[in-house]
Amino acid sequence: MRYVDTRIPSQNEDYSAWYHAVVKAGMIAKQSPVPGCQILEENGADLWKEIERQFDPMIRNLGYRNKSWPALIPMSIFMKEQDHIDGFSPELAMIPKLKGRELDDQLCLRPTSETVIYDDMAGVVQSAKDLPIKWNQWCDVWRVEMRTKLLLRTFQFSWHESHWAMERHDDALQHTLDALNKYKVFCQEVLAIPVIDGEKSERERFAGADKTFTIEARMPDGKALQAGTSHLMGKGFADAYGISFAGRDGEPCSPFTGSWGMSTRIMGAIVMTHSDDRGLVLPPRISPYQVVLMVVQDSQTQDCSAFQKKVQDIKQALEKSSARFTIDDTDERLGKKQFHWEKQGVPIRIVYGANEMQDGTVTLIRRDTGAKLVVAEHSLQEELQTLLIEIQKDLLSKASKRLSQETVSISTLKDFETAIESQENGFFSVGWCDEVEAELHLKERYGYTIRCYPLNPETSFSRCFLTGKPSKTQAIVAKAY
Amino acid sequence: MRYVDTRIPSQNEDYSAWYHAVVKAGMIAKQSPVPGCQILEENGADLWKEIERQFDPMIRNLGYRNKSWPALIPMSIFMKEQDHIDGFSPELAMIPKLKGRELDDQLCLRPTSETVIYDDMAGVVQSAKDLPIKWNQWCDVWRVEMRTKLLLRTFQFSWHESHWAMERHDDALQHTLDALNKYKVFCQEVLAIPVIDGEKSERERFAGADKTFTIEARMPDGKALQAGTSHLMGKGFADAYGISFAGRDGEPCSPFTGSWGMSTRIMGAIVMTHSDDRGLVLPPRISPYQVVLMVVQDSQTQDCSAFQKKVQDIKQALEKSSARFTIDDTDERLGKKQFHWEKQGVPIRIVYGANEMQDGTVTLIRRDTGAKLVVAEHSLQEELQTLLIEIQKDLLSKASKRLSQETVSISTLKDFETAIESQENGFFSVGWCDEVEAELHLKERYGYTIRCYPLNPETSFSRCFLTGKPSKTQAIVAKAY
Numbered sequence: 001m002r003y004v005d006t007r008i009p010s011q012n013e014d015y016s017a018w019y020h021a022v023v024k025a026g027m028i029a030k031q032s033p034v035p036g037c038q039i040l041e042e043n044g045a046d047l048w049k050e051i052e053r054q055f056d057p058m059i060r061n062l063g064y065r066n067k068s069w070p071a072l073i074p075m076s077i078f079m080k081e082q083d084h085i086d087g088f089s090p091e092l093a094m095i096p097k098l099k100g101r102e103l104d105d106q107l108c109l110r111p112t113s114e115t116v117i118y119d120d121m122a123g124v125v126q127s128a129k130d131l132p133i134k135w136n137q138w139c140d141v142w143r144v145e146m147r148t149k150l151l152l153r154t155f156q157f158s159w160h161e162s163h164w165a166m167e168r169h170d171d172a173l174q175h176t177l178d179a180l181n182k183y184k185v186f187c188q189e190v191l192a193i194p195v196i197d198g199e200k201s202e203r204e205r206f207a208g209a210d211k212t213f214t215i216e217a218r219m220p221d222g223k224a225l226q227a228g229t230s231h232l233m234g235k236g237f238a239d240a241y242g243i244s245f246a247g248r249d250g251e252p253c254s255p256f257t258g259s260w261g262m263s264t265r266i267m268g269a270i271v272m273t274h275s276d277d278r279g280l281v282l283p284p285r286i287s288p289y290q291v292v293l294m295v296v297q298d299s300q301t302q303d304c305s306a307f308q309k310k311v312q313d314i315k316q317a318l319e320k321s322s323a324r325f326t327i328d329d330t331d332e333r334l335g336k337k338q339f340h341w342e343k344q345g346v347p348i349r350i351v352y353g354a355n356e357m358q359d360g361t362v363t364l365i366r367r368d369t370g371a372k373l374v375v376a377e378h379s380l381q382e383e384l385q386t387l388l389i390e391i392q393k394d395l396l397s398k399a400s401k402r403l404s405q406e407t408v409s410i411s412t413l414k415d416f417e418t419a420i421e422s423q424e425n426g427f428f429s430v431g432w433c434d435e436v437e438a439e440l441h442l443k444e445r446y447g448y449t450i451r452c453y454p455l456n457p458e459t460s461f462s463r464c465f466l467t468g469k470p471s472k473t474q475a476i477v478a479k480a481y
Numbered sequence: 482m483r484y485v486d487t488r489i490p491s492q493n494e495d496y497s498a499w500y501h502a503v504v505k506a507g508m509i510a511k512q513s514p515v516p517g518c519q520i521l522e523e524n525g526a527d528l529w530k531e532i533e534r535q536f537d538p539m540i541r542n543l544g545y546r547n548k549s550w551p552a553l554i555p556m557s558i559f560m561k562e563q564d565h566i567d568g569f570s571p572e573l574a575m576i577p578k579l580k581g582r583e584l585d586d587q588l589c590l591r592p593t594s595e596t597v598i599y600d601d602m603a604g605v606v607q608s609a610k611d612l613p614i615k616w617n618q619w620c621d622v623w624r625v626e627m628r629t630k631l632l633l634r635t636f637q638f639s640w641h642e643s644h645w646a647m648e649r650h651d652d653a654l655q656h657t658l659d660a661l662n663k664y665k666v667f668c669q670e671v672l673a674i675p676v677i678d679g680e681k682s683e684r685e686r687f688a689g690a691d692k693t694f695t696i697e698a699r700m701p702d703g704k705a706l707q708a709g710t711s712h713l714m715g716k717g718f719a720d721a722y723g724i725s726f727a728g729r730d731g732e733p734c735s736p737f738t739g740s741w742g743m744s745t746r747i748m749g750a751i752v753m754t755h756s757d758d759r760g761l762v763l764p765p766r767i768s769p770y771q772v773v774l775m776v777v778q779d780s781q782t783q784d785c786s787a788f789q790k791k792v793q794d795i796k797q798a799l800e801k802s803s804a805r806f807t808i809d810d811t812d813e814r815l816g817k818k819q820f821h822w823e824k825q826g827v828p829i830r831i832v833y834g835a836n837e838m839q840d841g842t843v844t845l846i847r848r849d850t851g852a853k854l855v856v857a858e859h860s861l862q863e864e865l866q867t868l869l870i871e872i873q874k875d876l877l878s879k880a881s882k883r884l885s886q887e888t889v890s891i892s893t894l895k896d897f898e899t900a901i902e903s904q905e906n907g908f909f910s911v912g913w914c915d916e917v918e919a920e921l922h923l924k925e926r927y928g929y930t931i932r933c934y935p936l937n938p939e940t941s942f943s944r945c946f947l948t949g950k951p952s953k954t955q956a957i958v959a960k961a962y
Contacts (some may be wrong), residue, residue, distance in 0.1 A: 002611055033558060033600055034588065035579075037551035045547040045618070066526040070518035070637050071552075071621060072574075077514060093553075095574050095590075098516075098625050107515065109576075119514055130483055137526070140552060140621070144579050156551050 001330050003340045010277045015221045020150060022271055025343040026280030029150045029267075036148045036155030040264070043280075043344060044151075046288035048158060048264055052138055054190055054286070055262070058182050059162055062175075064134040069116050071140065072107040078115045081240040087207020088112070091143040093155075109142040114208075114233075114259060117163045118241035121257075127245050128167055131255055132175075136162040141263075151268035152225070152481050159263035165243060165255040172256035173211075176232040177455075179260040180213045183228035191266070192283040192396040193217050193273050194403045195227055196476055198452025203439045209258075210234035216451045216476060218403050219272045222425030224451045224478040227269050230260035268481070273399050274368070280345030281367055283395050284388040291384060292346045293318060294337045295329040296353025302331070310357050314350070314380065321381045323388065342367065347391050348384065368395060407476070409459050413466055416477075420446065427478045429454075431461025431471030438467050442477070451476040482811050484821045491758045496702045501631060503752055506824040507761030510631045510748075517629045517636030521745070524761075524825060525632075527769035528748055529639060533619055535671055535767070536743070539663050540643055543656075545615040550597050552621065553588040559596045562721040568688020569593070572624040574636075590623040595689075595714075595740060598644045599722035602738075608726050609648055612736055613656075617643040622744075632749035633706070633962050640744035646724060646736040653737035654692075657713040658936075660741040661694045664709035672747070673764040673877040674698050674754050675884045676708055677957055679933025684920050690739075691715035697932045697957060699884050700753045703906030705932045705959040708750050711741035749962070754880050755849070761826030762848055764876050765869040772865060773827045774799060775818045776810040777834025783812070791838050795831070795861065802862045804869065823848065828872050829865065849876060888957070890940050894947055897958075901927065908959045910935075912942025912952030919948050923958070932957040 006025035011018045024030050028044035040048065056066075072095065079085045093109040096102060110116065121133055138160045145155045162179065166172045180197055187193045195215035205212040209231040217225045238244070238254035247253030274281040284290050293314060301307040311329070318325045326346075328337050334351065341349050351363040362380050364373045368391055375383045409429045410416050419426045432438075432450065442448050457474035464471050487506035492499045505511050509525035521529065537547075553576065560566045574590040577583060591597065602614055619641045626636045643660065647653045661678055668674045676696035686693040690712040698706045719725070719735035728734030755762040765771050774795060782788040792810065799806045807827075809818050815832065822830050832844040843861050845854045849872055856864045890910045891897050900907045913919075913931065923929050938955035945952050 002605070032551050032597070034551040034553050034555060034597070037553065039551070039601060040549035042546040042548060045549045048549070049547065065523040066530065067523060068521035068526045068529070068639070070513050070515040070520070071623075072515050072518065072637070074515060090580070093576050093579060093588075095576055098574060099571070099627070107574075116513070116515070120520060124483070142552075146580070156553070158549070 001328065001332075003332065003336055004343050005339070006343070008277060008279050008343070011220070018277070019272060022275045022280050023150045026271070026275075026345050028271065028280070031150070034155075036145050038148075038150050038154050038156075043288055044267065047267055047270070047282075047286065050286055050288055051266065052160070055160065055182075055186055056136075056138070058186060059136050059160065062134065062178060062182065063132070064136045064162055066137060067135050068137050068139065069113050069120065071110055073110050073113075073116045074105045074107055076105045077119050078108055080115065081208050081237055084114065084208040084237075088143075091145070093142050093144055111141055111143045112259075112261070113137065113139070113141075113161055114163065114237060115241075118237050118243060118257070121165055122241050122243045125165065125243050125245050125255065128247070130245065131165060131167045132171070133165040134162070135164070136160055149268075149481070151271070152265050157264045159261050161259060161261040163257070163259045165238065165257045167253075167255055169256055172232055172258060176211065176213060176230050176258050176260075179258075180215065180228070180230040183215045183230070183260075183262060187215060187217070187227055187266075188396060190283070190285045191270055191273075192285075192392060192399060193227070193269055194396065194400040196452060196454050197456075198454040198476065200229070200452055201434070201439055201450040201475075202436055204450060206231045208233060208236060210236070213455075214452050216478075217269050217273065218406065218427050218478070219269070219481065220402070221272075222406070222423065222427050222478070224427065224476070224480045225265070225269045225272070226451070226480065227266050228260070228262040231258050233257045233259070265481075274395055275345065279343035281395075282345035282347060284347045284392045287345065287347055288324065289326045289344070289346045290323045290388055291318065291325040291348045291350060292341045292344075293325065293327045293329075293350045293352065294334065294341065295327070296334050296351060297329070297331040298354065300354040301357070307354070307357055311352065314352055314362065314377070317380050321384055323384055348387060366391060410465055411461060411463065413468075416465055420448075425479050428465075428476070429459055430465040430475050430477050431463050432473050432475035433464035433467045433469040434472040435467070435469075438464065442466060447479055448477050449480055451478050451480060482809065482813075484813065484817055485824050486820070487824070489758060489760050489824070492701070499758070500753060503756045503761050504631045507752070507756075507826050509752065509761070512631070515636075517626050519629075519631055519635050519637075524769055525748065528751070528763075528767065529745055531767055531769055532747065533641070536641065536663075536667055537617075537619070539667060540617050540641065543615065543659060543663065544613070545617045545643055547618060548616050549618050549620065550594050550601065552591055554591050554594075554597050555586045555588055557586045558600050559589055561596065562689050562718055565595065565689040565718075569624075572626070574623050574625055592622055592624045593740075593742070594618065594620070594622075594642055595644065595718060596722075599718050599724060599738070602646055603722050603724045606646065606724050606726050606736065609728070611726065612646060612648045613652070614646040615643070616645070617641060630749075630962070632752070633746050638745045640742050642740060642742040644738070644740045646719065646738045648734075648736055650737055653739060654713060657692065657694060657711050657739050657741075661696065661709070661711040664696045664711070664741075664743060668696060668698070668708055668747075669877060671764070671766045672751055673766075673873060673880060674708070674750055675877065675881040677933060677935055678937075679935040679957065681710070681933055682915070682920055682931040682956070683917055685931060687712045689714060689717060691717070694936075695933050698750050698754065699887065699908050699959070700750070700962065701883070702753075703887070703904065703908055703959070705908065705957070705961045706746070706750045706753075707932070707961065708747050709741070709743040712739050714738045714740070746962075755876055756826070760824035762876075763826035763828060765828040765873045768826065768828055769805065770807045770825070770827045771804045771869055772799065772806040772829045772831060773822045773825075774806065774808045774810075774831045774833065775815065775822065776808070777815050777832060778810070778812040779835065781835040782838070788835070788838055792833065795833055795843065795858070798861050802865055804865055829868060847872060891946055892942060892944065894949075897946055901929075906960050909946075909957070910940055911946040911956050911958050912944050913954050913956035914945035914948045914950040915953040916948070916950075919945065923947060928960055929958050930961055932959050932961060
């Protein structure tokens with residue numbers, strides 16, 4: 001058993017150092033010797049698998065089936081849509097030759113799979129009966145990245161990408177929003193992360209898309225994290241890739257297409273949203289382990305067969321519960337175990353030693369609050385169930401309160417400048433003129449971006465905070481990961 | 482709903498055409514526009530996920546945890562072990578530059594992950610307490626391949642690869658065999674594929690390994706398919722990668738390492754072992770869908786509310802059962818549905834139409850035998866359960882009988898030559914001198930290889946069938962995929 005003995009610096013002191021220490025000590029991820037790439041450690045790999053296990057049925061529920069396409073894409077296929085290639089070219093990793101021979105058609109490592117999937121769709125779609133198409137894949141993608149940050153910005157990352165094609169525009173738009181809603185529900189209910197769902201501005205749209213929708217989460221340092229996106233491509237890609245069928249009037253017709261994706265960067269949002277200065281905190285519904293049983297071995301218990309028998313009973317109670325659990329029954333001292341499992345973010349730690357045996361109790365410790373609960377041994381299973389639900393609820397409510405309290409409405413540029421003087425990373429709700437030049441100015445002058453135009457705006461603004469022109473929409477403005 | 486209307490050529494007529502048609506019509510895989518790479522279609526992707534879902538717990542049961550390493554490996558790391566680099570060099574795909582800059586340390590797409598994982602282990606292993614290490618990953622790998630064959634031989638494929646490090650040689654050897662045994666159990670019990678477990682000859686060993694063990698399956702055309710391998714590396718890799726700890730005598734000491742892997746090519750074995758001239762046949766325990774309900778919509782049933790109510794009842798019975806099922810309630814005619822779902826290999830098809838409603842029955846059709854069973858509607862759930870178990874058992878027993886009947890014992894070169902004259906792909910049990918020159922001759926002169934030295938030899942031979950020298954071991958000799 002490998003114990004973590006990393007110290008975590010405080011969040012207020014050095015946020016970035018705190019984040020990296022939590023990720024590493026929590027065995028989520030670490031740097032690899034491959035430039036720009038991370039290694040997902042034991043908890044990170046399990047966390048991602050757990051996300052797949054729980055989100056995949058939500059994708060299928062919208063009528064999708066999984067497929068799997070090659071990671072290499074011939075450039076002749078990649079280059080068919082101009083905006084798309086312009087958007088991704090700087091980030092491509094290329095394979096120029098195989099078996100010593102230069103390739104006429106060089107291969108790139110996919111930064112996303114639209115192009116190879118559209119090529120596939122073109123062969124499959126023959127008539128309106130073949131629509132809708134709804135395909136998903138869980139895979140890795142590569143975007144060359146020099147300024148890396150564990151989980152959030154890496155050369156290689158994992159994600160699900162769902163791709164669809166539909167006959168009618170209204171169905172297509174509705175589906176784009178239905179997909180976005182799955183993310184919102186998943187983030188809030190399973191990951192306990194409150195998000196703002198909205199539309200992206202023109203400058204922030206996916207390369208080649210008509211509309212991009214997003215869910216944005218606010219991190220404790222005030223920066224926004226884009227947690228999932230859903231794109232309506234319009235007909236541009238379908239036309240570029242020759243996806244067509246005989247329409248109702250007998251004329252060749254192309255479908256509307258779209259895609260949506262959520263990646264391992266969501267794990268960065270989980271880490272930041274819930275963790276504290278003692279290390280990782282994971283919400284019960286997604287945590288690889290929900291419970292750890294720490295058996296206290298001391299001179300009194302070590303060779304006591306009655307104690308060992310009791311431990312077996314507790315293990316059996318855990319096995320009967322639906323909780324995902326692990327057992328630490330090494331003979332390390334309790335302090336070391338506490339220190340380790342606290343950093344692993346396990347929602348509930350169980351302490352069982354001589355005291356507990358004597359009292360017929362079990363001690364439960366909540367990771368989120370540190371609260372200790374002594375419960376009767378026979379009610380363990382029931383108590384765990386209740387407590388896991390309570391922790392999940394409390395984590396969401398804490399994060400939601402923070403989001404609403406720390407999203408600041410401002411009306412003028414002066415207010416904005418005052419606000420960012422006192423607090424570097426503000427999270428603002430503003431009136432917005434929806435002009436690209438203003439957006440560029442915001443980015444260049446202040447380092448801030450338009451995160452989204454909320455689908456359900458709560459405040460109304462008459463003027464754009466930046467230009468003073470009439471406001472066309474409400475916007476969320478923040479620095480972003 | 483997309484119906485498959487591909488005709489399947491007969492197996493006897495053209496085995497290779499039959500195989501490719503079954504794989505494509507069964508929506509398992511198809512060629513992609515990327516040279517040497519396949520697309521896993523809906524059933525193929527689900528089948529692989531189902532293999533992961535069922536095999537992953539068997540890996541964890543041996544004490545493993547999942548991790549995830551980058552797909553790109555710097556050549557400086559890859560090249561540390563000479564036999565390894567010699568073995569894989571011709572198959573590597575290279576990325577020579579990123580962001581327009583030539584890399585000093587070029588990156589290769591991993592053909593296997595030993596090298597980057599050993600580099601990781603070197604950082605983690607500090608003392609004997611850190612052992613054993615048991616890590617697994619489910620991922621893609623790339624080996625440049627020009628002579629491709631769907632599922633069996635592709636440039637990119639998916640697999641699980643498990644890597645371990647241990648202190649003692651006896652534990653290491655035992656673990657190598659325990660891992661192999663997991664494959665054997667999984668293939669036989671879950672995939673209904675009987676296999677021969679054995680050791681590889683020197684020539685067929687993994688590049689850099691001390692010992693390689695394998696499970697070999699016999700395909701209906703007489704060729705062998707290597708279905709999974711387990712390698713004992715010895716200390717060569719650990720020394721090359723600087724994995725060391727303070728031994729019991731205080732001196733620096735390196736562990737024994739090993740790895741084992743099973744890939745998407747196992748799906749080729751599933752397809753060939755069970756399918757027939759009507760298309761794909763899948764064993765119930767691994768089939769993405771175990772049951773399909775085909776609702777017969779005709780003039781009598783279409784607008785009959787009593788019928789629709791009955792269909793709902795049957796759907797509910799399916800939902801209550803633990804079976805993985807799908808429903809085809811389109812208004813296509815039954816013939817088209819039968820033709821389609823037969824090719825998808827679904828173990829049990831349910832027919833429900835006006836006749837069934839009138840009789841209070843449900844008609845079940847076994848994919849493997851074509852047998853029809855009319856059962857009372859109320860006993861559907863129970864009948865399905867029994868039948869799925871029976872089909873699973875029958876498929877294994879049929880394949881086992883074929884393996885034992887068609888593995889031919891031969892003693893002399895003359896017998897061998899006579900046998901391969903009458904039947905191109907023989908599957909032979911022989912006495913073997915265990916000499917590399919003899920092995921090379923066998924390959925060059927006859928195109929046959931030593932598949933393995935069975936762990937549990939059943940026959941004993943005094944002489945090598947090829948050289949006439951004293952037999953050192955029993956061997957299985959065959960052509961291989």
